[in-house]
Amino acid sequence: MIERLLSEERYKEAEEDIISILKINPVNPKAEFLLTKAWIGMGRQERAKGRNKEAKGFFKKALSNWPLNSELQKEYTQLEEKYPSYRHEPSNVKLDKETIDLLNSIQTDIAEIKEELKRNSNEPAYTRIYPYAIVILLLIAMIELIVIIRK
Known part of the structure; x- marks a missing residue:
């Protein structure tokens, strides 16, 4: 059924x-693989419609499950080279490429942690680390920004 939906390019369904x-079964490699294929298909559809930000989001999700796929990385x-994630620079601050890459890296890390938290949302409340993860992420981001500002 799912393979048919994918072959018919009905990726959202x-x-x-x-x-x-x-x-129902969070540890299902075949389902993870098919989900990755759906995200790739959705990314390609969005790119064809000119919705590059959305396309990058789907490709980023797919890469989180399939990081060694060279075609997907390419x-x-x-898309990232044509449409960088970080576009808005404050007028009084000049950011170099290294800084922008660092900010993009933080953004990617946060997105990956959010995805992991979504996958683990079926766990009992006492095992959820969401509040702690957010605090840690914010601290890391603040430290990296302080380092950038002191350059």
Whole structure:
């Protein structure tokens, strides 16, 4: 059923079905693989429509599950080069490429942690680390920004 949805390029429907499966059985490699394929398909559809930010989001999700796929890395990198994630620089602060890369890295890390937290949301409340993860992320971001500002 899901393979048929993917072959018919009905990626959103496939994604919804796969997420339902993963809620029941979070450790399902085939479902994870199919979900990654759905995200790649959705990314390509969004790119074809000129929605590059959305396309990058789907490719980034797919890369989190399939980081060694060179074709996927290439597609994401091409979009990132044409449409960088960090576009708005305050007028009184000049950021070099290293700083922008660092900010993009923070953004990517936060997105990956959010995805992991979503996957683990079925765990009992006492095991959830969401508040602690947010505090740690904010501290890391603040430290990195302080380092940048002192340069």
